[in-house]
Amino acid sequence: MKKHTMRFISLIIIGIALSSCNDFLTENSQDLSYITGYDDLDEILLGDVYLSPGTSTASNDISDTYMPYIHFxxxxxxxxxxxxxxxxxxxxxxxxxxxxxxxxxxxxxxLDGSEVYDDGQDWKNIYKSIVSANVVLSGLSELSPKDDEELLQAKRIKGEALFCRAADLFLLVNLYADAYEPVNADQKPGVPVKLTDYAEIGSFTRASVKEVYQQIVSDLSEATVALKDNEEKSIYRINYAGACLFFSRVYLYMQDYNNAISWAQKAIAEAPQMVDLNTFSSPLFSKNNESIMFTMGGNIIAENIYEYLLYGELYLQVGQFVVANDLYNSFSDSDLRKSNFFHINEEAPNVVLYDKQTYELIAQSSEISDCFTLRTAEAWLNLAEAYACSGDNLSAQNAMNTLLKNRVENSAFQPILLDNAELVHFIREERKKELCMEGHRWFDLRRYQVNEAYPETKTLYSVSSVIADYELVRFDYYRLDPGDPAWTLPIPKYEMDYNDSEGNNRDDRIPYNTINY
Structure with missing residues (x-):
């Protein structure tokens, strides 16, 4: 296998610069003497391992969340x-x-050609989480449980740290490497797999995509064992059911359908609750929804989708993005998600307004993440897709019907009777609808292109408005075709400054159409 070597100098900085949780790392990052007990490790988990939830519900700021670009x-x-x-x-x-x-x-x-975004923001923050998880795992090896209670606490902490490291690697490899393709995953460059808790000076190797997934599977295998006997603390701490669901997602991406089915079934057995929109009255995307197993990371999409708000006697227009018409129109009128996720305001009748992650016109970024959330509906979708792609059409139909009975008006529900390619496409469309604005769609579109059983491609289009002095100058239109290198993000620029091998190269892109005003 060809090795892909890069000098990932940022990891040196990350390994030294972690400073929250009472300055738990010094310049000698191998010194773990600050750890006196399991509570110290728990503090590191909460402060530096779990992806932070962000800081503001109305800042319209992309700097305090993770992967703010993933929806756009x-x-x-x-x-x-x-x-x-x-x-x-x-x-x-x-x-x-x-x-x-x-x-x-x-x-x-x-828009003006100046450098305005730090493309290494997620790279640095997620690797910081990985190094912190490694610190926790190293700290565990230095402690011995005094009783059964501490033994259970040690197992939980281990499970949480391993889960978070697996989740971090999953995000990184799906952002900065090609989608998992079984026939060549061992030849495609992935991302560095950082397993030490100390600073390393020198070159870092990009593991292959297959090697990254092997580490993810290894971490999740241990995590699920460690978490099985622990009770859920809150939706902000991973539990056994959530780890099972994420495991099914990982195997689905790997096109390992037997394991995807097995882990989705385990998740459903542990957390069968799925709200029925025929009777559910609270906001679907809130911490009061019992079908949400776990969430971490920030929330930015609800703050950036156009809303027409009434403040006193004034209407305030907020956000320059809108729900795509193709998404909105994919919901039938009898689909209760349509009225739960969106609405039309008579003051803006031609614009679809967004409700899924808002409550009383306030984005719920402090409660539920829009980039990493695990909930029961995904388990049924993973189960259905895995069954369909492996040829078990009846089981796939049954899984989808279970979900749809809780999403469609009772009087309008009809079981689906599709099979083979039509069934797979239907399930993917339902996934698009159910999990919209939750960080899935970009990753799903990538993996569909390399699916061995039922490949599916789509050309994406976008528009960019150019405004000067509050006057519209023009609209520029862009497209992304299947197989384009831009389906994978470039390695951050500051990493490439120290790179002695090939990165993720993209082509220059110009508008395919322009409308001037």
Missing amino acids: MSDEVTQLIDVSKNINTPPRTTTRLFGYYTWQRDVTLG
Whole structure:
């Protein structure tokens, strides 16, 4: 196997610079003498291993969350092109994420060509989480449980740390490497697999995509064993059911359908609750929803989708992106998700307004993440897709019907009777609808392209408005074709400054159409 070597100098900085939780790392990162008990390790888990939830519900800021670009690169949203509206809202997100939603070679560039976004933000933060998880695992090896209670606590901490490291590697390899393809995963460069808790000076090797997934599977195998006997603490701490669900997702991406089925079944057995929208009255995407198993990371999409808000006697227009019409129109009128996720305001009748992650017009970024959440509905979707791709059409139909009975008006529900390619496509469409704006769609579109049983491709389109002095200048239109290198993010620029091998190269991209005003 060809090795892909890069000098990942940032890991040196990360290994030294972790400073929260009472400055738990010093320049000698191998010194674990600060750990006096399991509570210290728990503090590190909460402060530096779990991805933080963000800081603000109304800042419209992309710097305090993870993967803020993940929604804008796919087909779930598009930029508002209503001339009467989009010149009045602050263009911060449209400017800073321009390189992402138009799939540029240099994703750091803003609308005016200046460098406005740090493309290493997620790379650094997620590797920081990995190093912190490694610190916790090293700390565990230095402690001996005094009684059964501490033994159970040690197992829980180990399970949480291993789960988080697996989740971190999963995000990194799906952002910065090609989608998992069984026939060549051992030849595709993935990301570095960092398993030590100390700073390492020198070259770091990009493990193959297969090797990264092997580490993810190894971590999750241990994590599920360690978490099995522990009770759930909250939706902000991973539990056994959530780990099982994530394991099924990993195997689904690997096209290992037998294991995807097995782990989805375990998740459902542990957490069978799935809200029925025929009777559920609370916001679906809130901590009060018992079908949410786990969540971590920030929430940015709800703050950046156009909303027409009434404050006193004034209407305030917020956000320069809107729900894509193709997404909204994919819901039938009898599909209760349509009215739970979206609405039409008579003051803005041509714009679909977004409700899934808002409550009383306030984004719920402090409660539920839009980039990493595990909930029961996904388990049924994973189960259905794995059954369908492995040829068990009846079991796939039954899994989908279980989900749809809780999503469609009782009077309108009819069991699906599709099979083979039609069934797989139907399940993928339901996945698009059910999990919209939750960070799945970009990853799903990537993996569908390399699916061995039922490959599926789609060309993406985006529009970018150019505004100067509150006057619309033009609309530029872009496209992303199947197989384009831009389906994979470039390695961050600061890493490439120290790179002695090939990175993820993209092509220059110009508009395929422009409309001037």
